Amino acid sequence: MQEKASVTSIVIAGIGGQGVITISDILAEAVFSSGFDVKKSEIHGMSQRGGSVTSDIRFGEKVYSPSVPVGGADFLLVVSPDQLSRNQRLLKPDGLALSADRIDSAQLPNARSINLAVLGMLAPHLPAIAATTWEQAIRSVMPEKLHQTALPAFELGRACQ
Amino acid sequence: MGHRQNTQRLLLSGNQAVALAAKHAGVALGVGYPGTPSTEILENFSAYGGRAEWAPNEKVALEVGIGAAYGRARVLVTMKHVGVNVAADPLFTAAYTGVDGGLVLISADDPGMASSQNEQDNRHYAKAAGLPMLEPADSAEAYRFALLGFEISERWRIPVMLRMTTRICHSQTVVECEEPKMPPALEPGYEREIKRRVMIPAYARPAHRELRRKLAEIAAFNETSVFPQVDQGSRGLGIVTSGVTYQYVREAIPEATVLKLGMSHPLPMRKIREFAADCERCLVIEEGDHYLTDEIRAAGVKVESKPETYRFGELDVARVRRILNNDQSPEPPPPPGRPPQLCQGCPHRVAFEILRDMKCIVTGDIGCYTLGVLPPFEAMDTCLCMGGSIGVGLGLRQVLPETQARKVVSVIGDSTFVHSGITGLVEMAYNRPRTGHTVLILDNDTTAMTGLQEHPGTGRLLDYSPASRLDYEALGRAVGMDKVALFDPHRDQDKLREALREALQGNQLNLFIVRQPCVLAGRKAKKMNER
Ligand SMILES: Cc1ncc(C[n+]2csc(CCOP(=O)(O)OP(=O)(O)O)c2C)c(N)n1
Numbered sequence: 001m002q003e004k005a006s007v008t009s010i011v012i013a014g015i016g017g018q019g020v021i022t023i024s025d026i027l028a029e030a031v032f033s034s035g036f037d038v039k040k041s042e043i044h045g046m047s048q049r050g051g052s053v054t055s056d057i058r059f060g061e062k063v064y065s066p067s068v069p070v071g072g073a074d075f076l077l078v079v080s081p082d083q084l085s086r087n088q089r090l091l092k093p094d095g096l097a098l099s100a101d102r103i104d105s106a107q108l109p110n111a112r113s114i115n116l117a118v119l120g121m122l123a124p125h126l127p128a129i130a131a132t133t134w135e136q137a138i139r140s141v142m143p144e145k146l147h148q149t150a151l152p153a154f155e156l157g158r159a160c161q
Numbered sequence: 162m163g164h165r166q167n168t169q170r171l172l173l174s175g176n177q178a179v180a181l182a183a184k185h186a187g188v189a190l191g192v193g194y195p196g197t198p199s200t201e202i203l204e205n206f207s208a209y210g211g212r213a214e215w216a217p218n219e220k221v222a223l224e225v226g227i228g229a230a231y232g233r234a235r236v237l238v239t240m241k242h243v244g245v246n247v248a249a250d251p252l253f254t255a256a257y258t259g260v261d262g263g264l265v266l267i268s269a270d271d272p273g274m275a276s277s278q279n280e281q282d283n284r285h286y287a288k289a290a291g292l293p294m295l296e297p298a299d300s301a302e303a304y305r306f307a308l309l310g311f312e313i314s315e316r317w318r319i320p321v322m323l324r325m326t327t328r329i330c331h332s333q334t335v336v337e338c339e340e341p342k343m344p345p346a347l348e349p350g351y352e353r354e355i356k357r358r359v360m361i362p363a364y365a366r367p368a369h370r371e372l373r374r375k376l377a378e379i380a381a382f383n384e385t386s387v388f389p390q391v392d393q394g395s396r397g398l399g400i401v402t403s404g405v406t407y408q409y410v411r412e413a414i415p416e417a418t419v420l421k422l423g424m425s426h427p428l429p430m431r432k433i434r435e436f437a438a439d440c441e442r443c444l445v446i447e448e449g450d451h452y453l454t455d456e457i458r459a460a461g462v463k464v465e466s467k468p469e470t471y472r473f474g475e476l477d478v479a480r481v482r483r484i485l486n487n488d489q490s491p492e493p494p495p496p497p498g499r500p501p502q503l504c505q506g507c508p509h510r511v512a513f514e515i516l517r518d519m520k521c522i523v524t525g526d527i528g529c530y531t532l533g534v535l536p537p538f539e540a541m542d543t544c545l546c547m548g549g550s551i552g553v554g555l556g557l558r559q560v561l562p563e564t565q566a567r568k569v570v571s572v573i574g575d576s577t578f579v580h581s582g583i584t585g586l587v588e589m590a591y592n593r594p595r596t597g598h599t600v601l602i603l604d605n606d607t608t609a610m611t612g613l614q615e616h617p618g619t620g621r622l623l624d625y626s627p628a629s630r631l632d633y634e635a636l637g638r639a640v641g642m643d644k645v646a647l648f649d650p651h652r653d654q655d656k657l658r659e660a661l662r663e664a665l666q667g668n669q670l671n672l673f674i675v676r677q678p679c680v681l682a683g684r685k686a687k688k689m690n691e692r
């Protein structure tokens with residue numbers, strides 16, 4: 001999955017206001033600065049009012065469609081566990097779902113940073129992205145005052161297997 | 162134009178790419194009205210240091226743009242697809258008058274209706290108005306085509322439409338750009354050319370002929386331009402496509418030979434004819450209506466088309482495969498998502514609780530408050546188009562039996578009221594219903610639905626600097642309302658309930674302003690003030 005020739009497809013699902021777009025921005029930035037072609041696509045509009053939100057990220061040497069077709073996702077990240085069942089169909093038969101309910105929320109620096117922890121769970125599966133690249137991406141996307149909660153939340157997710 | 166040669170590699174949304182192109186092209190003015198998925202274009206243009214303005218509605222935006230382009234400035238005008246309906250009147254005649262500075266009009270279409278009231282396909286507008294239309298397939302093309310749009314507009318002195326779709330506007334893709342080597346924008350100034358710009362019939366008749374002459378030239382230009390792109394594959398299967406559909410086609414059918422059009426009006430028909438003749442099977446795959454198919458077939462070229470069911474909604478890789486195989490079996494519906502809701506503490510909630518309890522017939526409008534149609538309120542009976550609440554309410558008042566007529570209330574948001582509610586209020590005073598009528602302006606001090614934009618009623622400009630503020634109370638009195646009253650939905654709930662009860666019994670014309678800022682607007686204010 002890490003060969004540049006093939007395309008890796010990731011879907012992030014959650015509820016408006018949970019920071020789905022924030023972590024998809026971080027992921028896109030991390031793969032972009034690692035030199036991949038990348039496309040990121042999401043449907044938003046009414047998302048601030050608690051509706052379902054998904055964001056698609058695809059990267060590789062050359063990416064065509066910006067959206068992940070049904071049955072085409074290698075990874076499904078679920079920030080709100082109740083969004084797992086509705087998005088399950090997006091996964092490939094051998095695709096992997098990574099859900100927030102595997103995170104020990106008591107250990108989070110702040111309940112709102114659950115999105116970063118879910119992103120952290122993906123990191124070990126993408127060895128093409130260096131640890132420093134992840135950190136730079138988090139620092140460049142998030143406002144400075146959130147770095148001190150975002151980085152430990154990401155590490156918590158990364159360590160969670 | 163700068164002379165920097167090194168290219169920059171950027172990850173941009175289609176909207177950011179257009180904004181950056183406008184900045185690099187030296188656009189003197191960006192003007193538009195918010196609407197998903199177009200809104201972020203002007204916001205980004207402003208952030209890049211461009212001069213950007215929100216107009217009260219799309220018609221005014223386009224008129225301002227045309228005026229600036231008559232004055233030789235380069236102008237970017239932005240709106241969503243339905244906004245072009247509002248701006249259609251100036252658009253069709255601007256095709257006759259032409260422009261002097263480059264004018265690019267963004268039409269951001271929303272196939273699948275992620276956040277719109279319809280999924281109209283604005284390629285028909287290019288044909289109907291007689292304007293060139295460009296359709297980018299990703300952010301890199303959005304950047305390039307916006308620049309080319311200005312060049313075409315200036316070369317033929319004609320407005321150019323750039324049609325984006327939600328997937329293009331909101332997808333981030335890689336853009337490699339260098340500051341363009343475009344001819345510099347003209348120095349603004351006015352030159353009198355009455356026959357070109359005053360469309361009395363005597364001058365408009367030759368202007369129409371001139372427009373058709375320009376279009377014939379642009380069609381010939383398109384044949385050999387950079388727009389039609391052929392990706393060679395097997396000769397057995399040829400696909401004609403445009404816009405984001407190109408991406409789905411390349412992924413779903415990698416073996417095909419593909420003709421991607423880029424300029425969808427006027428079409429390079431000679432090129433299309435040669436392409437179709439060259440392959441054994443030629444299939445048109447397009448999102449939305451059968452626009453390309455109909456045009457190509459009308460020119461006598463035999464092509465296959467998609468089944469009717471793929472007119473509806475967005476395409477994707479899976480649907481393109483189905484089209485290829487002429488598969489018309491039912492598609493599995495996407496599982497229902499969690500529906501959006503009014504935020505906790507949203508000031509709109511109170512009004513809908515009252516309207517629900519009083520069993521009103523509510524002619525509604527478009528905005529966050531349209532969610533008043535969903536449980537727990539279900540207090541909206543109609544929602545047609547922006548500003549429609551007032552006219553539709555008045556129509557019902559005019560014809561319904563009295564007991565029903567007395568229940569009709571029009572509900573409209575502040576941005577929507579400014580956009581196109583004011584003329585409805587004038588109608589209300591002029592053709593006064595026998596039972597009177599009541600309009601509620603739900604004034605949350607922002608355009609919340611599209612992401613908190615300013616408008617003439619907020620007293621702030623696009624960049625949050627102070628501006629003149631439209632006074633709804635004074636306006637209501639000036640147009641002839643019998644009663645104008647202001648309510649705070651949290652403090653004055655009982656007063657509002659009582660006033661509404663009285664209003665529905667009497668024969669007065671009432672304008673009630675329900676004022677309390679959107680809860681998210683406070684966060685924006687904090688952010689803007691911290692800058
Ligand atoms: C012709 C047209 N232009 C733009 C839009 C996009 N749009 C939908 S609602 C809306 C305005 C909402 O603002 P407001 O009326 O203040 O209500 P709020 O969302 O703040 O409650 C806009 C611009 C549209 N649907 N139609």
Ligand code: SF4
Pocket residue numbers: 048049502503504506507508509529530605609610679680681682
């Ligand atoms: S964004 Fe503002 S107006 Fe819209 S639902 Fe939330 S509080 Fe209400």
